[in-house]
Amino acid sequence: MxxxxxxxxxxxxxxxxxxxxxxxxxxxxxxxxxxxxxxIPQNVELRIxxxxxxxxxxxxxxxxxxxxxxxSLTIDxxxxxxxxxxxxxxxxxxxxxxxxxxxxxKPALDALExxxxx
Numbered sequence: 545m546x547x548x549x550x551x552x553x554x555x556x557x558x559x560x561x562x563x564x565x566x567x568x569x570x571x572x573x574x575x576x577x578x579x580x581x582x583x584i585p586q587n588v589e590l591r592i593x594x595x596x597x598x599x600x601x602x603x604x605x606x607x608x609x610x611x612x613x614x615x616s617l618t619i620d621x622x623x624x625x626x627x628x629x630x631x632x633x634x635x636x637x638x639x640x641x642x643x644x645x646x647x648x649x650k651p652a653l654d655a656l657e658x659x660x661x662x
Contacts, residue, residue, distance in 0.1 A: 547604070548636065549569065549571055549579055549611070549632065550571050550576055550636050551571065552571065552572075552573050554570065554571070555568045555569065555570045556568070556569040556570070556598065556602070556605065556611070557569075557598070557599040557600075557601040557602050557605075558581055558596050558597065558598060558599055558611050558630075559596070559597060559598075559599040560581075560584070560588075560590060560594050560595070560596060560614075561594070561595040561596070561597050561608075562591075562594050562595065563588065563589065563594075565584050565585075565588045565590075566584070566599045566601065567581045567582055567583045567584040567625075567626070567628075568581070568582050568583050569581050569582075569596065569611060569630065570582070576632075576635070576636045576637055577631060577632055577635060578615065578629050578630060578631055578632060579611070579612065579629075579630045579632055580627055580628065580629060580630065581596055581614070581626070581627075581628040581630050582620070582625065582626070582627050582628075583623075583625050584625055584626045584628070585624065585625050585626075586619050586624050586625055586626055588626070590614060590617055590626055590628060591614065592614055592615065592616065592617065593613055593614060594613065594614045595610065595612075595613055596610075596611045596612050596613065596614065596628075596630050597609060597610055597611055598611060603647065603649075603650050603653040603654065603657070604647060604650070610633045611630060611632065611633060612630040612631050612632040612633045613630065613631050613633075614628045614629070614630055614631075615629045615630065615631040616628070616629040617629075
């Protein structure tokens with residue numbers, strides 16, 4: 545299965561590489577070059593230019609794959625966390641090749657997960 549970050553129903557667990565703070569990355573359906581990293585507490589130090597990578601907290605995406613770089617920062621005062629605009633590392637308008645990463649450990653992780661839910 546292949547899933548693009550440019551899907552309005554998709555959220556990706558992502559982290560800031562410099563300090564390992566984890567948030568949720570999502571696309572808002574407008575600009576194909578930018579996504580938004582949310583739910584990182586405002587007491588964490590974030591910087592424009594910080595690299596954002598996959599967190600590894602998913603059975604579908606291994607840790608450390610580049611997502612992009614923070615291009616702007618605002619604070620969502622209602623929930624006390626950052627909303628960071630992320631310039632995506634991939635320009636989805638110019639893709640010509642797609643490489644799939646095999647999830648070699650997914651069957652074992654799924655088995656563990658189903659055992660925990662019983």
